[in-house]
Amino acid sequence: MQSGKSVFQPGQNCWVESKARFSTPLIDCGNYYKALHSSIVKAKHSIFIVGWDIDSRIRLLRGDDEVSSEAPSVISDLLKWKAEQNPDIKIYLLRWDSSLAFFAQREMWAKEVWEEKTPDNVQTELDDTIPMGGSQHQKIVVVDDELVFSGGMDVSTNRWDTRDHPVVSEERDGPDGEYGPLHDVQMVSSGPVVADFAQLVRWRWQRVADESPIDMREEARIDENAPLPDAWPEDFPPLFENVECALARTIPFMDEVEPAQEVRHMLLDLIGEAESVIYIENQFTTRQEIAEALNKQLKLKPNLSVIIVSSYEPKGKFECEAFWASRIEFKAILEKGIDPNRVKLTYSSIEDMQGRKAYKRIHSKVMTIDNKYLVIGSSNLSNRSMTLDTEIDTVIFGNSKDNRACIEQVRNDLLAEHTGRDIEAMPEIFNSRYPVEALMQGQIAHGYVLTEVRDEVFTEHSVKNVFRALSDPEEPLISVPTLDGAALPARNPRRRSIMILIGVTIIAILGGLMFWASQSIPWLSSDSINAFLEKSRGTYFALPTVLIVYVVGGVLFFPVTVLSLAVAAIFGPIWGPIYGIMGALMSSAIMFGIGKLSGNAGLRKIGGPKVAAVDEKLKRSGIVGVAAIRMLPVAPFSLVNLVAGISSIGIFQFLVGTFLGMFPPMIAKGLVGDSIAQIWKNPSVETISYLVGGIIMWGLMIWGSQKFARYYQARKESTGDAAQTSNSRKDEGEKCAA
Incomplete structure (x- = not known):
C-alpha cells in the first residue's frame, strides 16, 4: 500500500x-x-x-x-x-x-x-x-x-x-x-x-x-x-x-x-x-x-x-x-x-x-x-x-x-x-x-x-570570527585565479607536502639556531673550548669540566669528534679517551631522555612505518647495532641520541652499545689528538708516525665494525629463521598427531 x-x-x-x-x-x-x-x-x-x-x-x-x-x-x-x-x-x-x-x-x-x-x-x-x-x-x-x-x-x-x-x-581507549x-x-x-x-x-x-x-x-x-x-x-x-x-x-x-x-x-x-x-x-x-x-x-x-x-x-x-x-x-x-x-x-x-x-x-x-x-x-x-x-x-x-x-x-x-x-x-x-x-x-x-x-x-554570543571562518566555512579557504578570469579552489595540501614542509621548517630552525649560536656565543668555538678545558687540566675540576662541555655541546649539536680530539690533545692519550667516553655517555643519556619525551609527545608518529622498520631492526640488533652505528659516521652524534630516544630501544642497551662503539675509536682519536698536540709543540718523525697510525687505526675500526655488524646480523637472522622453521614443523607434527 x-x-x-x-x-x-x-x-x-x-x-x-x-x-x-x-x-x-x-x-x-x-x-x-x-x-x-x-x-x-x-x-x-x-x-x-x-x-x-x-x-x-x-x-x-x-x-x-x-x-x-x-x-x-x-x-x-x-x-x-x-x-x-x-x-x-x-x-x-x-x-x-x-x-x-x-x-x-x-x-x-x-x-x-x-x-x-x-x-x-x-x-x-x-x-x-x-x-x-x-x-x-x-x-x-x-x-x-x-x-x-x-x-x-x-x-x-x-x-x-x-x-x-x-x-x-576500559574499552573506550583512544590515543x-x-x-x-x-x-x-x-x-x-x-x-x-x-x-x-x-x-x-x-x-x-x-x-x-x-x-x-x-x-x-x-x-x-x-x-x-x-x-x-x-x-x-x-x-x-x-x-x-x-x-x-x-x-x-x-x-x-x-x-x-x-x-x-x-x-x-x-x-x-x-x-x-x-x-x-x-x-x-x-x-x-x-x-x-x-x-x-x-x-x-x-x-x-x-x-x-x-x-x-x-x-x-x-x-x-x-x-x-x-x-x-x-x-x-x-x-x-x-x-x-x-x-x-x-x-x-x-x-x-x-x-x-x-x-x-x-x-x-x-x-x-x-x-x-x-x-x-x-x-x-x-x-x-x-x-x-x-x-x-x-x-x-x-x-x-x-x-x-x-x-x-x-x-x-x-x-x-x-x-x-x-x-x-x-x-x-x-x-x-x-x-x-x-x-x-x-x-x-x-x-x-x-x-x-x-x-x-x-x-x-562555554562562550559568549559573538559575531563571526576567525574560528568560524576556518572551521565552518561555506566556501574554500583559498581560490586560485585561472587564465579565463575564473577562480579554481585550491586543494587541501597533501599529507606528504605537509610533512616535507614540517621537516624543512625544523631543519631551517635548527640550522638558524646553530648559526646564531656560532655567531653570537663567543665561547662556542674550538679555540674557546680548548682554552676552557686547558684551564682545568691538572685540577680536581678536570672531569666535571669535560662532562659539562660534552653535555652543552650535545644539546647544541656541536661535533663530538672535535670535542674528542680536543680532550685527547689536552689530557693525553690515556686520560683523554677516559674523560671523553664518560662525557659522551652522559651527553648521550641526556639527549636520549629528550628524545624519549619528544617521541611520547608525538614525534614517533612523524617517522611513519619506514622509520618504524628501522626502529625494529635497531631493536633486534640491540647493543651490536648501536655499537655499529656509533663506529660509523652516518649521522651527527646528538641526532643519533635523539632518534634512539624516540625509538623503542632501552637506555641500557643504548649506553652499552655507545660505550662499545665509541671507546675503541676514542682511543684512536686519543692518539690522533695527542699526536696533533705533539706535532704542534715538537714536530718529528715519531709524532707524525703516531698521527698516521692513529688515523689508520680509526679507519680499520670503522671497517671492522661494518664487517662484524653484518656478520652478527646475518647470523642472528639465520638462527631466527631456523628456530621458526623448527617451530613450524613441530606445530605440523602436533596437528598430524591430533
Whole structure:
C-alpha cells in the first residue's frame, strides 16, 4: 500500500531515487563494527571502504565476540586475513588525505601503514582532491556490490561504544587515553540502492587512483522477493523491507566537477513536509538557514514539535568558537516566537549512583519527519556539510504502513536511549499535547536524561570570527585565479607536502639556531673550548669540566669528534679517551631522555612505518647495532641520541652499545689528538708516525665494525629463521598427531 508521493526530485534535492530491499539502522559503534566484521568475513568478490578516516589499529570486536571469532578483530589484520584467504578478492581503501588538524588522533602515514600491513590485493589511496577547508566526509562500505553500510561512522579512534554508554569503560581507549560516551548511527542496506553506492565509490576511487577498480557486478537480488544477500551481517535482522529511498549528496566544486548541494535542498524540503514531530540528532547545529526553516514550519503548523539532541561540551577553542558560539545563534533563531513547550535543543547526560557524571558525545546525523521520512547520513547541520565537504545521506520514505511504523520505532528507540526510558513508554509521550515537554519530565534518576543546552557557559554570543571562518566555512579557504578570469579552489595540501614542509621548517630552525649560536656565543668555538678545558687540566675540576662541555655541546649539536680530539690533545692519550667516553655517555643519556619525551609527545608518529622498520631492526640488533652505528659516521652524534630516544630501544642497551662503539675509536682519536698536540709543540718523525697510525687505526675500526655488524646480523637472522622453521614443523607434527 503506497502512502502518497515522496518529495524526492533527482537533480534537485537528491542524486538518485532508489529502493532498498532490506535495511536496518546500526546504533553505536559496538553494533556497527560487529556487523562490519561479519560482512567482511563473508565477502567474496570486493570490498570498498570510503571514509574520513580508516585507522588500521581499530578492533572491530570486543569481549566474547572477539574471543570466539576465528577471524582477526583488528581491521588491518582482518583485511590481510581476508585478502590472503581469497587472493581473487579486491579491497579498496579511500581515506581523506589531509590530517594535520587531527595529528594526535589519526595515523600520519596511513597509506604506507596499510601497504605494509596488507598484501597487494588491498589497495589504499588518500583523497587530496577536496577544496582547501573542506574534508572527505562520506562514510561508506560496499561489500560484493550487494550490501552497503552508510551513515555517520568511520573506522576511527575514539568512536567505539555500546548502547548503554557506561560512565566508565576500559574499552573506550583512544590515543589520548579513555574517552567519554559516544553515540552514532549507521545503516546497512541491500537491493537496488547498493548499485548506486557502488557507482559512487568507484567514481570517488577513479578520481585519485592510477588504476580503475574492478567492474561492478550485475546485481541479481533486486526484486521484491529477493532473500538476504550472502554478506548480510549475522545478528542484525532487517527492519525495513522494500522501502523507497533517495541519496542526497554534497559535492564541492573540485577539479571542474559539477558541485551538488542536494543535502541542503533535501533537508529544507523535508522540514517543509513536517506536521507533527521533527526529531534531530546531530553533532553540529550551526546552519542558520536550517534554524530559519524549522522556525517557519513551527509557526505554520501549530501542532508541530521539534526536539534536537546534540553534544554538551566543546573540544578545544576552535570547536567552541566555531560551533558552540554558532549554536547560540541557531537556538535563538529556532525558538524565536515559539512556545518553549514545543521546541528544545538538548544534550544527553548521566550521573550514576556513585556521583560520577558523563556527557554523551553525539556524532550521529539523523532526522525523522513525523513517521514519513528517516534520514541517516554523514551530514552535520553545518555550513561546511551543506557546501564544502563531501557528504552522502540516505533518506527513507515511509511508503507503507509497516515502514512508517519502522520510522517511528527508530525515533522512539533513539529517544528512549537518550532519556533512560524503555521504548514501550514512548508512544504515550508522543500522544500527549506537548511531546517535547513530556520528554523532559519524569526522567529516571541515575539514568541518561535530556537537558536543554545553555552554551553561554562555554562562550559568549559573538559575531563571526576567525574560528568560524576556518572551521565552518561555506566556501574554500583559498581560490586560485585561472587564465579565463575564473577562480579554481585550491586543494587541501597533501599529507606528504605537509610533512616535507614540517621537516624543512625544523631543519631551517635548527640550522638558524646553530648559526646564531656560532655567531653570537663567543665561547662556542674550538679555540674557546680548548682554552676552557686547558684551564682545568691538572685540577680536581678536570672531569666535571669535560662532562659539562660534552653535555652543552650535545644539546647544541656541536661535533663530538672535535670535542674528542680536543680532550685527547689536552689530557693525553690515556686520560683523554677516559674523560671523553664518560662525557659522551652522559651527553648521550641526556639527549636520549629528550628524545624519549619528544617521541611520547608525538614525534614517533612523524617517522611513519619506514622509520618504524628501522626502529625494529635497531631493536633486534640491540647493543651490536648501536655499537655499529656509533663506529660509523652516518649521522651527527646528538641526532643519533635523539632518534634512539624516540625509538623503542632501552637506555641500557643504548649506553652499552655507545660505550662499545665509541671507546675503541676514542682511543684512536686519543692518539690522533695527542699526536696533533705533539706535532704542534715538537714536530718529528715519531709524532707524525703516531698521527698516521692513529688515523689508520680509526679507519680499520670503522671497517671492522661494518664487517662484524653484518656478520652478527646475518647470523642472528639465520638462527631466527631456523628456530621458526623448527617451530613450524613441530606445530605440523602436533596437528598430524591430533
